[in-house]
Amino acid sequence: MSKQWQLAAVMLGTFVVLPLRSHALTFRGFGNADFVESSKPGNSGGFIQGTVDLFLTDSINERIDILAETTVHPHKTGLAGIDLERLQAGYLFNDGLRLWVGRFHNLLGYWNLAYHHGLILHTSVDRPEFLKWEHDGGFLPTHFNGLWAEGRVPAGPLKLHYGLMAGNGPQITTSGMQTNNVGDDNTDKAVSFNVTAKPRTHPFSGFGFSGYRSNITERTAASVVLTQTRQMIIGAHLFHAQAPVEFIAEYYRVADQGVGVSEATGTQTSAAYFVQVGYNFREKFMPYYRYEEVRAAEESSYVMALRRNSVTQNFVTGVLPTSAQDHARHIVGVRYNLDVRSALKAEGRYYEVPGGATAGEQIYREVAFQWAFSF
Amino acid sequence: MGLFLLMGRFLPVLCIMLMASGSLWSKEIAIVAGPGFPASTLTREEARDIFLGEKVMLQGNRLRPLETKEPKGLRGLFFKAVLSVSEDGYQSYWIKKVFQDGGTPPSSLTGVEALVAALQTDHNALGFLWASDASKIAGLKTLLVITIKE
Numbered sequence: 001m002s003k004q005w006q007l008a009a010v011m012l013g014t015f016v017v018l019p020l021r022s023h024a025l026t027f028r029g030f031g032n033a034d035f036v037e038s039s040k041p042g043n044s045g046g047f048i049q050g051t052v053d054l055f056l057t058d059s060i061n062e063r064i065d066i067l068a069e070t071t072v073h074p075h076k077t078g079l080a081g082i083d084l085e086r087l088q089a090g091y092l093f094n095d096g097l098r099l100w101v102g103r104f105h106n107l108l109g110y111w112n113l114a115y116h117h118g119l120i121l122h123t124s125v126d127r128p129e130f131l132k133w134e135h136d137g138g139f140l141p142t143h144f145n146g147l148w149a150e151g152r153v154p155a156g157p158l159k160l161h162y163g164l165m166a167g168n169g170p171q172i173t174t175s176g177m178q179t180n181n182v183g184d185d186n187t188d189k190a191v192s193f194n195v196t197a198k199p200r201t202h203p204f205s206g207f208g209f210s211g212y213r214s215n216i217t218e219r220t221a222a223s224v225v226l227t228q229t230r231q232m233i234i235g236a237h238l239f240h241a242q243a244p245v246e247f248i249a250e251y252y253r254v255a256d257q258g259v260g261v262s263e264a265t266g267t268q269t270s271a272a273y274f275v276q277v278g279y280n281f282r283e284k285f286m287p288y289y290r291y292e293e294v295r296a297a298e299e300s301s302y303v304m305a306l307r308r309n310s311v312t313q314n315f316v317t318g319v320l321p322t323s324a325q326d327h328a329r330h331i332v333g334v335r336y337n338l339d340v341r342s343a344l345k346a347e348g349r350y351y352e353v354p355g356g357a358t359a360g361e362q363i364y365r366e367v368a369f370q371w372a373f374s375f
Numbered sequence: 376m377g378l379f380l381l382m383g384r385f386l387p388v389l390c391i392m393l394m395a396s397g398s399l400w401s402k403e404i405a406i407v408a409g410p411g412f413p414a415s416t417l418t419r420e421e422a423r424d425i426f427l428g429e430k431v432m433l434q435g436n437r438l439r440p441l442e443t444k445e446p447k448g449l450r451g452l453f454f455k456a457v458l459s460v461s462e463d464g465y466q467s468y469w470i471k472k473v474f475q476d477g478g479t480p481p482s483s484l485t486g487v488e489a490l491v492a493a494l495q496t497d498h499n500a501l502g503f504l505w506a507s508d509a510s511k512i513a514g515l516k517t518l519l520v521i522t523i524k525e
Contacts, residue, residue: 026473026479028470028473028474057477057478059477059479062437063437065477065478088477092432094432094435095430095431114475115471116474116475118470118474121470152429152430200420203424203427204459242459242460243461283461283463283464340463340467341470374470
C-alpha cells in the first residue's frame, strides 16, 4: 500500500471514529465510480476510480461553525492525491453577517457554491469544463484562501445573499494553477464577491452577479516569474432548482491585463458560459441537456500561462487537458435516483474544438457513466 | 323556469355540502415551542426559512428546528405545504445545504413525546404538530397555525 493510501485510510478511520465522540458533529462522505469512452486521440478510456470526499461540519457553540472537506482522488500514476478542499471556521453575528476564515470555494456564480466536490449533488456526471477544479485544468480560480463575510438580508420582495472574500490569489506553476495555500506569492490580495437575489416567495430560484479580481503570477520550477496578469472576472447567474424543473445558466467575462514582465499588453477578454436544463419525473428520472462554451483570448498572458502549464494528471480520463482554449460542448444525459443518496447517470458529450488554420476543427465524442453516492 | 326553481331549492344544501367538504379536507399544523422561546409568533415565511436553514438566528439566539417521524403524514404535509418540497426533496435539500453552509439539519425525533420533551428543555428549539394535538399539550407555545386545504 502506498504512503498516500495509508494516510487516506488513517484519515477515513479518524473521520469515522470522531462522530462517535460528539453528537453535534456531522460527518458525510461522497463517492463515485465512473466509466468513460472518448474519441480523443491517445485516450484509452475505461473505468475510473472515483473520488472519496470526506466532509465534516460542527457547530461548536451558538456562534461558531467549523467545516472541513477533504478529497482523496486517484491519479493516472497509480498514486492517490489528498487535498484539503475546504477548511473554514465561521463566527455567526446574526442572519445578516457571518465571518469565515480559512479555505473556501470562490464566490463565482451558482455552481461553484452549490455543489462543491459532491458529485451526487449535481445532476450531470461532472462540472462544466471551465469550472473544473484548478488541479483538473479548469479555467477559473475555484478556490480561495482568506476571509469571507456573508449574510442574508431582506430587500423588498427579494432576499439577498451576499458574500465578500479577500485573500490569497492563485499562481500558475509547472503543475498548473495553484491556490496559494501557505502564504501569498505577492502582496496584492485577491477579492471576490457574489450577490444572489431570491424572490421571498420562491426560495429555490434566483439570479445574481459575482466578480473576482486578482494578480496572478506564472513561475517556472525555479520560481522565476514568467508572466504576471491582473485579472478581473465579472459573472452573472440564473437558476431554478425546485423539482420538477432545473435550470442553471452562468456567464463570465474574464479580462486579463498583462503587467510587468508579461509579453502581452493591453486587456484581453475571454468569455465562458453554460446553460443547463433538466426535468425531473417523479424525482427519480431526470433527462438533462447542457451547452457550454469558452472563447479564450489568444493573446492573454493568463490563457497562455494556463496552456503552457496544462494539467496532465487529470484523474478523469477523456476531458481536455485544459479548458483554456476555445471549445463548445453539448451534453445530453439522464440521471436516475436509486435513492436520495445514490444516483446513476449516463451522458453523451460532443466537443467542438477549433484547431486554428493548420489543425482545423476537431470533434470529440464521449460517453460517460457514473454511480454517485453519499454515505 | 323549473330548472331555476330546482336550483334555488337545492342551492343552500349545495353550499352546506361544499363548506362541509372544505372543512373535512383542511388540516391545521401548529408551529410550537417551549415557553422560553424568544418570540411569541412567527410568520409563515419565517417558519419556512427556519426549516430551510435560511434563517438561523432570532433575537440573538441560534434556532434549533426539530421534526418528528410520527404521527404519519405530518412531515410530508408540512414539507409540501410550507416548504414546497417532498420528503425526499427535503432530505436531498439538507444534504446540499449542510455541504454549502455547514451547520446541522433539523433533528429528527421519534414522536410527539420526544418533541415535547425537547421543546420544554431547549428554549431555542421549535417544531411542528397537528394543531389539534398541540392544543392538548400543556407548556407549549403556539407560534403559528397553518391551515392546509387538500
